[in-house]
Amino acid sequence: MSKIKNFYKNVYRRLFQLDDRLLLIIAGSIAGICSGLAAVALRLSLESVLELLHPFRQYWWAFILPAIGALLSSFYLEKIAREGAGHGVPEVIYSVSRYGGLLRFRSSYSRLISSFLTIGSGGSAGPEAPVVMSGSAIGSNIAKVLGLNDRQRITLVGCGTAGAIASIFNAPIAGMVFAIEVILGEWKFVNIIPIAIAAVAGAQVSHAIIPDQVIFNHLPFQVGGADILPSLGLAVVTAMVSVLFTKVLRQTGKIAKKSSLPFWARAVIGGSTVGIIGMFMPVVLAEGYHSIQSMISGTFSMGIYFVFLAVFAKIFATAMTLGWGGSGGIFAPCLVIGSLTGVLFHKMLIVLMPSFGSASEGAYALLGMTGLVSGVMQAPLTGIFLIVEITGGYETILPLIVVSSISSTMSHYLEPASFYFKELIERGQFLRPGTDARILSDLNIRELIETGFVKVSENMVFRKFIELLKTSDQNFFPVIEDDTKEYKGVIQISAIRKFALDPGMYDMVFLNQIMDTKVMTASLENDLQEVLDMMDINHMDSMPVVENRRFLGMISKTKILDLYRRELIMQTSDQ
Numbered sequence: 001m002s003k004i005k006n007f008y009k010n011v012y013r014r015l016f017q018l019d020d021r022l023l024l025i026i027a028g029s030i031a032g033i034c035s036g037l038a039a040v041a042l043r044l045s046l047e048s049v050l051e052l053l054h055p056f057r058q059y060w061w062a063f064i065l066p067a068i069g070a071l072l073s074s075f076y077l078e079k080i081a082r083e084g085a086g087h088g089v090p091e092v093i094y095s096v097s098r099y100g101g102l103l104r105f106r107s108s109y110s111r112l113i114s115s116f117l118t119i120g121s122g123g124s125a126g127p128e129a130p131v132v133m134s135g136s137a138i139g140s141n142i143a144k145v146l147g148l149n150d151r152q153r154i155t156l157v158g159c160g161t162a163g164a165i166a167s168i169f170n171a172p173i174a175g176m177v178f179a180i181e182v183i184l185g186e187w188k189f190v191n192i193i194p195i196a197i198a199a200v201a202g203a204q205v206s207h208a209i210i211p212d213q214v215i216f217n218h219l220p221f222q223v224g225g226a227d228i229l230p231s232l233g234l235a236v237v238t239a240m241v242s243v244l245f246t247k248v249l250r251q252t253g254k255i256a257k258k259s260s261l262p263f264w265a266r267a268v269i270g271g272s273t274v275g276i277i278g279m280f281m282p283v284v285l286a287e288g289y290h291s292i293q294s295m296i297s298g299t300f301s302m303g304i305y306f307v308f309l310a311v312f313a314k315i316f317a318t319a320m321t322l323g324w325g326g327s328g329g330i331f332a333p334c335l336v337i338g339s340l341t342g343v344l345f346h347k348m349l350i351v352l353m354p355s356f357g358s359a360s361e362g363a364y365a366l367l368g369m370t371g372l373v374s375g376v377m378q379a380p381l382t383g384i385f386l387i388v389e390i391t392g393g394y395e396t397i398l399p400l401i402v403v404s405s406i407s408s409t410m411s412h413y414l415e416p417a418s419f420y421f422k423e424l425i426e427r428g429q430f431l432r433p434g435t436d437a438r439i440l441s442d443l444n445i446r447e448l449i450e451t452g453f454v455k456v457s458e459n460m461v462f463r464k465f466i467e468l469l470k471t472s473d474q475n476f477f478p479v480i481e482d483d484t485k486e487y488k489g490v491i492q493i494s495a496i497r498k499f500a501l502d503p504g505m506y507d508m509v510f511l512n513q514i515m516d517t518k519v520m521t522a523s524l525e526n527d528l529q530e531v532l533d534m535m536d537i538n539h540m541d542s543m544p545v546v547e548n549r550r551f552l553g554m555i556s557k558t559k560i561l562d563l564y565r566r567e568l569i570m571q572t573s574d575q
Contacts, residue, residue, distance in 0.1 A: 023146070024155050024194040031142050031156050032163030032198030035135030036205030039167035042112050042127050042134075044210075049120035050286055057122075057282065063275030066285070066321075069121020070271030073114040074264045074325045081110035088133030089329065089420050092157065092183055095140070100150030101157040107137035114327035122285040124274050124317035125328020128168055132329070135164030135202075136183070158184045158195045163202030170206050171389035175199040178382045182420065227359045231367060231399040234345045235406035238371025241341050242411045245315050246376055246419045249330070252323035263325055270324025274317045283310050284317040288336035295339045295365040296391060304347040311340045330419065334372040342368020359396075366391055367403045374404040375411035378418035383408070445524055445531070448560060449545050449553035455480045456511055458488050462499060463506035465491070476542060478551040479515045487551040489517035490544060521546040522555055531555060 056062055077083050088111050095103050115130035139160030143153035158179040166175030176199040180187055256266050278285040294300040302310070318333040320326075346364035366387060374383030383404040388394055411418075455478045456465060465477075477491040496514055499505050521544045522531045535543055535557055542556040 021190060021193065023148075024152060024159075024190070025197055027142050027146060027148075027156055028139075028159035028194035028198040029201045031135070031139040031159040032166070032201030033205055034138045034142075035131070035160045035163035035198075036167035036202035038108070038112060038134045038138070039127075039131040039164045039202065040206050040209050042116060042131055043168055045116055046120055046127060046287070049116070053121070057278075057285075060279075063272060063279055066118075066122040066275040066278070067268045067271035069117045069119075069123055070267035070321070070324075070326045071264055072121075073117040073123075073327050074267035076117065077110070077114050077327065078263050081106060081114070083107070083110055083114075088129045088327075089182075092133060092136045092161070093420060095136070096154050096157060096183060096185075101136075101140050101143070101154040103133075103137040103140040103157070105137065105141050108134050108141065111327060115329075118271075118321065118326040118328050119286055121271070122275060122278055123271060123321040123326045123328060124284050124286070124288075124314065124333060125321050125326055126287045126330065126332025126335075127328065128165065128331035129329025130327065131164040131168050132161050132183075135160030135162075154184065155191050155194055158191055159198035162195045162199035163205075166199040166202035167206040169386065169390050170203055170210075171386055172196075172199040172203040174382060174386035174389050175202060177385050178379065181379045181382055182377060227363075227399055228402060230345075230349055230364075231402045232406065234342065234364065234367055235371055235403040236410060237345055238338060238341055238368055238403065239375050239407045239410035239414065241311065241315075241337065242372055242375025242407060243414045245318075245334075245337060245372070246411075246415055248315050248319045249323060249419060252319035256324045267325025270320040270326055273320045273324075277313055277317050281306075281310055281313050283336065283340070284314045287332035288314070289332070292335055292339050292365070292369075295343050296362045298360055298362040300343060300361070300365075304344065304351070307340055307344045307347065311337060311344060314340065330376065331373070334376050335369045338369035338372030339365040340368070341372065342366065359399075363396055366396055367399055370400050371403045371407040374408040376419050378408050378412050380404040380408040445522070445526065445528060445545070445555065448528070448555050450556065450559060451553040453478060453551075453554060455551065456491065457482050458510070458512040458515065460511045461507060462509040462511065462514070465511060466500065466506060469493070469500075476544070476554060478544060479511055480551065484549075486549040487521075487544070487546045488512070489515035490519050491515050492519075519544065523547050524552075528560055532557070532560065 053065060056065065083106075088107075091107075092103070095101055111130035111133045115125065115127055119125050119127060136157045137160070139156035139158070140153055142160075143156045148156070161183050162172075162175040162179040164175070165178050166172040169175070176192075176196050179195050179199070180191065184191060256270075259266060261269070274284065283291045291300070314333060314337050318330065318337075322328060322330070342364040343361055345368065346359075346361045349364075370383045370387045373386060374380045377383070381404075384397075384400050387400060388397065453476070454468065454472055454474060456468070458479050458481055475493050479488045479491060480486065481488055491511060491514065495516060499509055499514060520534050520538050520540065522534070523545065524547050526534075531543065535541070541558070542554050545552045545555050
């Protein structure tokens with residue numbers, strides 16, 4: 001057995017330790033494959049259960065189906081998985097931002113189960129965010145098994161994300177772009193290659209199990225130069241709808257959190273509401289892919305007033321699903337709302353200016369999807385590549401770029417933070433790589449503490465302290481109580497000059513009389529940004545670190561800035 005272990009160690013050392021890029025490529029491919037399998041499993045499961053329940057939608061009691069699904073989902077999350085509801089993407093971003101991509105293993109399957117129950121019963125949500133959470137957790141735990149560092153783990157989180165998105169949509173470019181643009185937030189060469197390979201691996205898994213798939217098939221669109229100007233108008237409309245969708249989602253969630261109702265009761269109310277709306281407007285139920293297909297192919301027969309109401313109904317249904325205890329993502333709702341917005345815009349365009357533009361209703365549905373995805377997520381590249389890949393609508397690439405760019409820019413102007421980032425920013429938990437705050441958060445206060453300081457007793461006579469001072473180069477002396485050894489204050493050399501220059505005071509003064517008890521102290525719970533802020537406010541170059549009234553050492557600006565420079569070099573060396 002020892003020979004086998006030694007052989008494994010030697011192979012690992014020779015293959016990976018010389019160049020970690022090879023390690024990331026191989027580990028990323030594994031993450032992409034596993035994430036792809038998880039995504040396909042969820043997709044096929046949802047298709048089966050939605051088909052199974054479809055015949056029952058015609059009955060009057062069908063409104064309880066989403067309520068039952070939400071109830072089961074909430075029970076599973078609260079009692080078994082012990083996780084919160086929602087869509088999961090902000091949790092992944094938070095993990096990357098503050099904890100080096102650390103995610104629990106249970107997250108690799110818990111959201112898949114809860115979203116299956118929510119969406120499969122008719123809840124208005126999408127399967128994309130759960131598979132992102134699953135894929136990210138898979139990548140994180142592969143990094144844990146291999147003993148990788150934070151930077152490498154974050155890359156594998158991106159690989160898992162890319163593989164999951166690529167698999168669920170059969171869109172490898174969109175998977176790669178989403179992982180880098182939204183989850184990681186940095187385009188680094190060391191990340192791009194493993195993530196790209198993981199995306200391809202995830203897409204190939206999907207293709208092997210579900211061959212020859214384009215999610216939304218359609219006849220080629222005829223898009224001409226005359227459609228560019230209407231595209232500008234559609235971009236503005238989708239930006240406003242994006243902001244509305246974001247605000248309704250957040251406000252509905254806040255209202256639910258303020259409610260005194262138990263978690264399961266909120267989930268039932270949310271599910272019942274969606275079920276009731278779905279009895280009159282089936283377009284709001286589940287992920288809505290069938291409705292998107294009919295709009296893209298031009299077979300959506302509903303009139304302008306129905307489409308207008310459907311836009312707001314889908315927004316409200318999604319908010320009730322995710323805000324009141326359901327589990328799922330906003331990708332699919334964005335696609336449905338976007339396609340409805342595009343169809344509505346085209347119908348209004350025909351009414352107002354029948355001769356303006358040449359593209360079909362299906363083309364405008366596609367452009368609307370791009371505008372909503374780009375506006376809500378404020379990720380224009382993701383919006384462009386996702387829509388192109390899932391529809392095959394390459395002939396619309398020019399207006400797609402126009403709509404995506406303007407919608408994301410205008411949305412950012414109206415709502416500076418995207419839906420994924422807003423709550424994290426408000427809580428001060430959103431730190432992007434390369435920023436000062438992020439670099440400081442990656443440093444551990446324990447490794448910055450300078451120990452070995454000579455401590456003095458509060459009952460020490462000043463003469464004895466002067467003798468000690470002659471053999472020490474310390475500028476700060478922590479003062480300790482004799483009996484309890486608790487920290488009492490500090491003696492600062494700069495503050496005792498008047499006593500040091502008067503030998504007559506040497507035997508008359510004790511350290512407890514001249515020590516400074518008001519000096520600000522840091523603890524192990526403080527992050528370095530807080531420590532630096534305290535130093536600046538109090539004009540300090542060094543600060544005592546005290547935990548449970550025990551002196552641990554000193555932390556200095558010099559030491560912080562030294563490690564900051566090293567961390568900055570490490571984080572930017574692969575740019």
